[in-house]
Amino acid sequence: MTGDGLSGAIAKAAQILIEGGLVAFPTETVYGLGADARNGRAVARIFEAKGRPRFNPLIVHVANLDAARHYGQFGAVAERLAARFWPGPLTLVVPLAPHASLSDLVTAGLETVALRVPSHPVARAILSAAKLPIAAPSANVSGRISATAAEHVRDDFGDAVDFIVDGGPTETGLESTIVSLSREPILLRAGAIPREAIESALRQPLIAAAKGQIQSPGQLESHYAPRARLRLNAISARDGELLLAFGGGWRDAALNLSGSGDLREAAANLFAYMRALDSRSPAGIAVTAIPETGLGEAINDRLRRAAAPRMGENWR
Numbered sequence: 001m002t003g004d005g006l007s008g009a010i011a012k013a014a015q016i017l018i019e020g021g022l023v024a025f026p027t028e029t030v031y032g033l034g035a036d037a038r039n040g041r042a043v044a045r046i047f048e049a050k051g052r053p054r055f056n057p058l059i060v061h062v063a064n065l066d067a068a069r070h071y072g073q074f075g076a077v078a079e080r081l082a083a084r085f086w087p088g089p090l091t092l093v094v095p096l097a098p099h100a101s102l103s104d105l106v107t108a109g110l111e112t113v114a115l116r117v118p119s120h121p122v123a124r125a126i127l128s129a130a131k132l133p134i135a136a137p138s139a140n141v142s143g144r145i146s147a148t149a150a151e152h153v154r155d156d157f158g159d160a161v162d163f164i165v166d167g168g169p170t171e172t173g174l175e176s177t178i179v180s181l182s183r184e185p186i187l188l189r190a191g192a193i194p195r196e197a198i199e200s201a202l203r204q205p206l207i208a209a210a211k212g213q214i215q216s217p218g219q220l221e222s223h224y225a226p227r228a229r230l231r232l233n234a235i236s237a238r239d240g241e242l243l244l245a246f247g248g249g250w251r252d253a254a255l256n257l258s259g260s261g262d263l264r265e266a267a268a269n270l271f272a273y274m275r276a277l278d279s280r281s282p283a284g285i286a287v288t289a290i291p292e293t294g295l296g297e298a299i300n301d302r303l304r305r306a307a308a309p310r311m312g313e314n315w316r
């Protein structure tokens, strides 16, 4: 898209959001499916389009920390993390501000709210043009592979979305890291900012989210799932499987997340490659081992959930 085309698209996106419509737009992590976070009917359409369970709250995207303080209560730790990582792929779960006037659907009735200030220039331009808090989950059908390009959004939703702003493929390719600060800092979802970076800003370790307690349904066991069965830590493809490799020396790989073993490159390719292999309808997808350090923690988290046994379509 040309520069002019993109600024026209941004203005159109803002107008549709103001009128209560649904707009998909790029962020630095994945594409989001956005609506005015104060408009219950608009937000309800997100849940319908995604087939998302209503108990699963949404992230509210805002232009800056000032706007975020309008919706959430920021203590000293939240202020420090926001100053260090915003704009950028960190979502902070903080106590809901009094008179926040967000739709109850956004918070799923909780007394906390998830807030994030994205760094992607298109997302920022839409936020400043619309002057709204934008509720936006990842722009994929609930439980399935996240969208890192506009065509993924089209494949999943077709006409169910009013408008898609095509900003090209997203840079990071993994969703934001989610930290809850409603009590002591808890890592709710590993993501685009490695745990180590957050711990060093906090000067204390992050507590792991308690298992079995759904604080962040990105934490649901089966999530990010392809249709094909996924097998992890593979050393070769079995009959009917396609091999998704990481690092050098894999001759029979259908695709390689990063031939040089670069975790950033692997993160950026992960969801697009899972979609590409899945579209070939293999009996299974076998993925080679990925180190658990840095972005590897989030990549392995997504892969484990994508490989998890499925409880039934509604949960995904």
Ligand code: TXA
Pocket (backbone or CB within 6 Å): 027, 029, 030, 031, 032, 033, 056, 057, 058, 059, 089, 091, 093, 107, 110, 112, 113, 114, 116, 136, 137, 138, 139, 174, 175, 176, 177, 178, 188, 189, 215, 216, 217, 218, 219
């Ligand atoms: O990178 C991202 O975070 C992308 C882009 C579009 O910003 N968004 C995204 O949204 O990944 P979604 O809905 O796919 O994941 C948001 C996660 C969900 O797991 C949800 O349960 C959790 O955030 N969440 C939202 N509000 C919460 C709250 N008050 N407490 C705990 N978890 C919350």
Ligand code: MG
Pocket (backbone or CB within 6 Å): 137, 138, 146, 218
């Ligand atoms: Mg998601």
